[in-house]
Amino acid sequence: GAVVSQHPSRVICKSGTSVKIECRSLDFQATTMFWYRQFPKQSLMLMATSNEGSKATYEQGVEKDKFLINHASLTLSTLTVTSAHPEDSSFYICSARAIDSSGEKLFFGSGTQLSVL
Amino acid sequence: KQEVTQIPAALSVPEGENLVLNCSFTDSAIYNLQWFRQDPGKGLTSLLLIQSSQREQTSGRLNASLDKSSGRSTLYIAASQPGDSATYLCATRRQAGTALIFGKGTTLSVSS
Numbered sequence: 001g002a003v004v005s006q007h008p009s010r011v012i013c014k015s016g017t018s019v020k021i022e023c024r025s026l027d028f029q030a031t032t033m034f035w036y037r038q039f040p041k042q043s044l045m046l047m048a049t050s051n052e053g054s055k056a057t058y059e060q061g062v063e064k065d066k067f068l069i070n071h072a073s074l075t076l077s078t079l080t081v082t083s084a085h086p087e088d089s090s091f092y093i094c095s096a097r098a099i100d101s102s103g104e105k106l107f108f109g110s111g112t113q114l115s116v117l
Numbered sequence: 118k119q120e121v122t123q124i125p126a127a128l129s130v131p132e133g134e135n136l137v138l139n140c141s142f143t144d145s146a147i148y149n150l151q152w153f154r155q156d157p158g159k160g161l162t163s164l165l166l167i168q169s170s171q172r173e174q175t176s177g178r179l180n181a182s183l184d185k186s187s188g189r190s191t192l193y194i195a196a197s198q199p200g201d202s203a204t205y206l207c208a209t210r211r212q213a214g215t216a217l218i219f220g221k222g223t224t225l226s227v228s229s
Contacts, residue, residue: 006160034216043121043221044206093160097214104213110160 003027004096006109013084014117021079021112023094029074030096034106035067038091050077084116119144121220123207129226130197138192138223140207145185148213152181152192153206155222161206165192197227 003026013019023033031052036044048069050056056069066088068080077096081088093111097104120143130136140150149168153161165174165181167190173182180193194201204224208217 032214036219041221041224044208044217044219046216046218049216091158095217105166106210106217108161108163111158113158 004030004094004107004109006094006112008112009110010113010115012115012117015085016083019081019084019114021081021092021094021114023077023079023096023109025075025096025098025107028096028098028100030077030098031074032097033071033077034095034097035069035077035079036093036095038093038111044093047079081114084114086116089114089116119147119209119211119218121207121209121218123205123220123223125223126221127224127226129228132197132199132227132229134197134227135193135195136197136225138194138205138207138225140190140192140220142188142190142209142218144211145188146211147185148210148215150181150183150190150207150209151217152179152190153208155204155206157204164205194225197225199227199229201225202227 005024007022033050035047038044047062048056048058050069050071052071052074058064071077094109095106122141124139151166152164167174167183178195183190204222206222208219
């Protein structure tokens with residue numbers, strides 16, 4: 001089946017630094033990728049929709065200048081948390097859209113646990 | 118805007134019990150509905166996907182039903198095992214190409 005690779009799986013950083021999270025579709029082309037954030041015991045909240053070659057669409061309340069999303073190729077999307085602060089500590093997970101002869105499906109990365117000290 | 122609610126938030130059962138997890142959604146115009154399993158600190162494992170035209174899907178000890186008109190889905194787990202302990206998430210999509218909208222999940226604990 002389709003595989004989405006997300007790295008790193010865990011990152012600890014100091015407040016004020018930037019962190020980049022990568023999401024790669026390994027055996028299919030993903031024209032669309034979705035980025036989610038999950039706080040402890042909460043639901044996965046959609047942050048943004050990323051389409052290859054165009055600007056990401058952010059959900060209401062998500063700061064686009066703080067969460068920079070780049071989808072420069074059909075197999076790679078990155079989320080950069082700029083000037084991270086402790087309140088940005090969360091579980092971030094990506095989802096890639098795959099289209100084949102059987103239709104369309106979404107596949108998820110394994111997630112990134114970000115801890116900002 | 119679609120809202121997905123899952124009840125109960127947490128559930129503890131002894132091994133061997135059959136159980137039902139509930140999911141409701143406010144907008145019945147969905148493309149499909151999916152159930153996932155999430156282990157602590159881990160990503161998502163897709164369990165069952167029900168297209169809007171379907172009523173149910175089965176995989177092993179799991180059975181998911183969908184009633185679009187009432188905005189409800191249930192996940193039935195038969196003969197529960199300690200290895201079933203995890204958080205179960207329900208999610209829907211409005212149409213192809215859009216993101217999944219998730220409920221908060223039901224955290225299941227099965228004791229041996």
